[in-house]
Amino acid sequence: MVPWEGYVSDETMGTFAPIVLYWVYAGGYQLVLHRRPLERYRLHTQAEEEEKNLVGLAAVVRGVLLQQLVQAIVAMILFMVTSDSSTVVVQPPITIQAFQFLVAMLVMDSWQYFVHRYMHQNKFLYRHIHSQHHRLIVPYAIGALYNHPLEGLLLDTVGGAISFLVSGMTPxxxxxxxxxxxxxxxxxxxxxxxxxxIFQSLFQNNTAYHDIHHQLQGTKYNYSQPFFSIWDRILGTHMPYNLVHRKEGGFEARPLRD
Known part of the structure; x- marks a missing residue:
C-alpha cells in the first residue's frame, strides 16, 4: 500500500514524482544557499559563483525544464511498452525490491561513468555537448540536470531506462x-x-567529490555518478581530496594530485 494508490497509477508517479521532487529539493537548497548562516558551509563563496559561472540562473532553469520534458516523454513510452494493463502487478517481497534497487544503482553508475568519461575524452562531444554542464564551474542544486539536451537524453534518461529494465523492478x-x-x-x-x-555521510561520492570534477584540475577525474566511486577507483580516475576550512569561512575541496 502506497499513499497514491487509488488516485494515480504507479506509472504516472514514476514519470512525474521525480520531476516534482527535483524542484522541491533543489528549490529548497536555492532558497537557503545565499543565507548568511549557511556561508560557513559553502564549498565556494558567492563571489566565486558569480565570477566563475558562465551561465545565468534563468538559462539553467530553462535547460533543466527541457531535459525533464524529454525525460517525461521517454518515461511514459517506457512504461507504456513494458506495462500490461490486463494483469495485476504483484509487488515482490521487500528483500527482492532491495536487491533490484541495488542492481539499478550499479547499472546506472556503470552507464553514467562510461558515457560521462567518453564525453570528456572525445573532444567533439565535450566541446559541443558536455561543456554545457561545465559552464557551472561552481555547481548549485538547481543546475544538477543542466545539460545539453542530447546529453540529458543519453546520460540520464537512457541510463535510467536501462537501470529500470535490467533490474526488473516494478513501476x-x-x-x-x-x-x-x-x-x-x-x-x-x-x-x-x-x-x-545523510548523503554526504553515507556516500564517498558526494558534493565535495563531485566538486573536484568541476574544478579545472579535476575535470579528468571523479567521473563517477550518482552513487558510488567504484569505477573511478578501478580505472584510475579517482582523485582524493582534503576538505579544509577557508579563512573567510566555509570549506574548500582541495585535490591531492597536481
Whole structure:
C-alpha cells in the first residue's frame, strides 16, 4: 500500500514524482544557499559563483525544464511498452525490491561513468555537448540536470531506462528508485558541506567529490555518478581530496594530485 494508490497509477508517479521532487529539493537548497548562516558551509563563496559561472540562473532553469520534458516523454513510452494493463502487478517481497534497487544503482553508475568519461575524452562531444554542464564551474542544486539536451537524453534518461529494465523492478519500486536518484543528484551539486547530511555521510561520492570534477584540475577525474566511486577507483580516475576550512569561512575541496 502506497499513499497514491487509488488516485494515480504507479506509472504516472514514476514519470512525474521525480520531476516534482527535483524542484522541491533543489528549490529548497536555492532558497537557503545565499543565507548568511549557511556561508560557513559553502564549498565556494558567492563571489566565486558569480565570477566563475558562465551561465545565468534563468538559462539553467530553462535547460533543466527541457531535459525533464524529454525525460517525461521517454518515461511514459517506457512504461507504456513494458506495462500490461490486463494483469495485476504483484509487488515482490521487500528483500527482492532491495536487491533490484541495488542492481539499478550499479547499472546506472556503470552507464553514467562510461558515457560521462567518453564525453570528456572525445573532444567533439565535450566541446559541443558536455561543456554545457561545465559552464557551472561552481555547481548549485538547481543546475544538477543542466545539460545539453542530447546529453540529458543519453546520460540520464537512457541510463535510467536501462537501470529500470535490467533490474526488473516494478513501476512502483521505480518511483522510489528514481526519486532517490534525483535527491542524490541534486545533493551532489548543492555546493554545501552540511552536518548531518545523510548523503554526504553515507556516500564517498558526494558534493565535495563531485566538486573536484568541476574544478579545472579535476575535470579528468571523479567521473563517477550518482552513487558510488567504484569505477573511478578501478580505472584510475579517482582523485582524493582534503576538505579544509577557508579563512573567510566555509570549506574548500582541495585535490591531492597536481
Amino acid at each position: 512502483r519500486t521505480s518511483v522510489f528508485f528514481f526519486c532517490f536518484a534525483v535527491l542524490k543528484t541534486v545533493d551532489d551539486h548543492c555546493g554545501l558541506w552540511l552536518p548531518y547530511n
